[in-house]
Amino acid sequence: MFTRHPGGLRLLSVHAHPDDESSKGAATLARYAAEGVDVLVATCTGGERGSVLNPAMDRPEVRADIARVRREEMAAAREILGVRQQFLGFVDSGMPGEGEPLPEGCFAAQPVELAAEPLVALIREFRPQVVITYDETGGYPHPDHVMTHRVTVAAVEAAADPERHPGLGGPWQVAKLYYHLALSRAWFQALHEAMTERGLRSEMGELLAGWPDTPPALATTTRIACAEQFAVRDAAMLAHATQVQPGVAFMAHPRDIEREVWPTEDYHLARSLAPAPGAGEVETDLFAGLRAGVGAG
Numbered sequence: 001m002f003t004r005h006p007g008g009l010r011l012l013s014v015h016a017h018p019d020d021e022s023s024k025g026a027a028t029l030a031r032y033a034a035e036g037v038d039v040l041v042a043t044c045t046g047g048e049r050g051s052v053l054n055p056a057m058d059r060p061e062v063r064a065d066i067a068r069v070r071r072e073e074m075a076a077a078r079e080i081l082g083v084r085q086q087f088l089g090f091v092d093s094g095m096p097g098e099g100e101p102l103p104e105g106c107f108a109a110q111p112v113e114l115a116a117e118p119l120v121a122l123i124r125e126f127r128p129q130v131v132i133t134y135d136e137t138g139g140y141p142h143p144d145h146v147m148t149h150r151v152t153v154a155a156v157e158a159a160a161d162p163e164r165h166p167g168l169g170g171p172w173q174v175a176k177l178y179y180h181l182a183l184s185r186a187w188f189q190a191l192h193e194a195m196t197e198r199g200l201r202s203e204m205g206e207l208l209a210g211w212p213d214t215p216p217a218l219a220t221t222t223r224i225a226c227a228e229q230f231a232v233r234d235a236a237m238l239a240h241a242t243q244v245q246p247g248v249a250f251m252a253h254p255r256d257i258e259r260e261v262w263p264t265e266d267y268h269l270a271r272s273l274a275p276a277p278g279a280g281e282v283e284t285d286l287f288a289g290l291r292a293g294v295g296a297g
């Protein structure tokens with residue numbers, strides 16, 4: 001199914017729902033795609049249980065056909081980012097209320113080993129050197145995000161093991177696994193301060209006030225300069241029209257300020273077969289340590 005460029009660099013980003021690829025790490029994907037890296041987004045679920053978050057799109061015919069609408073939005077975002085994308089075929093778990101059980105058959109209710117199988121097959125076929133996903137917390141406590149983390153870690157491990165799932169293709173060892181550090185408290189703080197200093201109204205103060213300023217659990221090992229791709233990221237975000245309201249929330253802060261105070265997307269290198277950066281050292285390339293030798297075969 002995939003035409004692989006022999007010896008090329010390949011990046012796989014695993015997400016829970018359509019729109020997650022555009023809100024977390026999208027400028028990074030657009031940058032690598034523009035540089036000729038083969039970039040693939042794997043989307044675990046169809047986002048069928050997501051609410052319509054944009055009042056302009058909250059219409060009965062949209063709600064009635066949300067799975068199709070979100071597939072079309074995803075196709076548009078994929079084109080804008082210049083990447084490939086594949087759904088893994090699971091059903092959105094929704095965001096259950098406190099004490100509410102998960103809906104039967106949903107993604108987060110699957111056994112991890114079983115749910116990892118489509119991703120094992122995809123990793124063995126696409127052969128990415130680098131994989132990106134969420135950390136253990138999911139980045140935010142949606143059951144599908146936590147499940148995406150578990151499934152990705154399980155699939156990366158299983159894909160490398162020739163003894164496991166021999167029917168799903170030949171083994172492939174992913175060289176580096178990264179976790180997103182997107183939408184961190186420090187990011188909100190930097191934007192909030194920059195806007196306030198310039199006499200602009202920031203909507204982020206309330207959020208920051210309720211967010212304890214404790215040191216982040218995961219170190220920033222990697223910063224990818226991608227300010228030039230913020231416009232592409234924003235266009236991809238807006239393509240998910242049911243999920244994003246123009247000018248509100250993430251779309252509200254001035255982009256020139258963001259380019260100035262936070263021109264990178266940041267990551268935590270969780271596993272690496274390449275020499276890891278030293279303590280306090282920050283990588284500027286997801287493929288750092290992997291470029292030599294790639295291209296030979």
Ligand SMILES: [Zn+2]
Nearest residue numbers: 016017020142
């Ligand atoms: Zn999501």
